[in-house]
Structure formats: structure tokens, C-alpha cells
Amino acid sequence: xxxxxxxxxxxxxxxxxxxxxxxxxxxxxxxxxxxxxxxxxxxxxxxxxxxxxxxxxxxxxxxxxxxxxxxxxxxxxxxxxxxxxxxxxxxxxxxxxxxxxxxxxxxxxxxxxxxxxxxxxxxxxxxxxx
Numbered sequence: 001x002x003x004x005x006x007x008x009x010x011x012x013x014x015x016x017x018x019x020x021x022x023x024x025x026x027x028x029x030x031x032x033x034x035x036x037x038x039x040x041x042x043x044x045x046x047x048x049x050x051x052x053x054x055x056x057x058x059x060x061x062x063x064x065x066x067x068x069x070x071x072x073x074x075x076x077x078x079x080x081x082x083x084x085x086x087x088x089x090x091x092x093x094x095x096x097x098x099x100x101x102x103x104x105x106x107x108x109x110x111x112x113x114x115x116x117x118x119x120x121x122x123x124x125x126x127x128x129x130x
Contacts, residue, residue, distance in 0.1 A: 002113060003027045003045065007037045007063060008052040008079070017050060020102035024110075034058025038066060045071060048109050053080035053095075064093060073119070075112035077105055 004026045006017045014030045021028050029046065031037035035057055049067060051060040058066075064076045073092070081098040094108060 001025060001027045002047040003029065004109065005037055005041055005046045005049045005067075006030045006051070007032070007034065007049070007055070007060070009033060009055045010052070013052070013079075016102050017105060020106050021050075021109075024106050026106075034060070034063035034066075037063055041067075046074060047113055049074060049076040050105055050109065051076065051078055053078045054082050061093075073116055075109065075116055077109060077112075079105070 004021050006014055006021070006028055007030070008014050008017070009032050011032065014032065018028045018030050029037075029040050029044070031040045033055055034051075037051070046067070049064060051063055053060040060078045060080070064078075067074060067076075076093040078093060078095045079098055079100055080095065094112070096105065096108075
């Protein structure tokens, strides 16, 4: 079961996103701040991140950077009402403006996870492809 981290300071958003991912058989860890997210996942690796950008303390970009120090290829989605505040380039990160359909996030994350798995197989040199 794929493990997704959902982070937003709005409880309603976390609730909606969590329900959508769980309905599609994802395991979800949820938090309401960047610091809370890092504590919540501890040493439990995640497969993907869905985070708000503008939060008190650590913003979404900083959270993604911190997680990628341990898991460099983890895909990320930033959901924000303030897309003009985002840095110009955040590698391997997709941005959606609020409001967004939670199901759209599930579909996009599923695609991102398939891309990561495919890249790992290519890097690992799948013997069936030789």
C-alpha cells in the first residue's frame, strides 16, 4: 500500500484529501504544519507528498526539501491559493491552484508514482529489457 503524506493548515482540506486518497487504497499520514509532518512520519518512509504552500513556520517548499534530503526522488504536489508566491522552479513538484478536485490529486499522484517506479526500474537495469 502506497504511503502519502498530506499537509495543510486547514483541517477541512486535510479531511477531504485524506478521504479521497484512502478511498483509492492509499495509506495516509496527515499533518497541519511542516514541523508536524516531519514528526508524524518519523522514520516511516513515504511514497509521495501533497502539501499546502503557505503555512505558518515551514512552508511547503521547505517541507519537500527536508523530506527529499532522506528520500530524493519522492514526488510532490503543492496545492496553493498563492501560486504567485512559489519559487520559479521546484524540481519534480507539481502545483495545483485551490480550489482543486481531491480526485484530480489522487490521479496525478498515481501518475507520478508510476513515473518514479519506471525510472527506478530503468536505473536498476531490468534484465528482462536486455
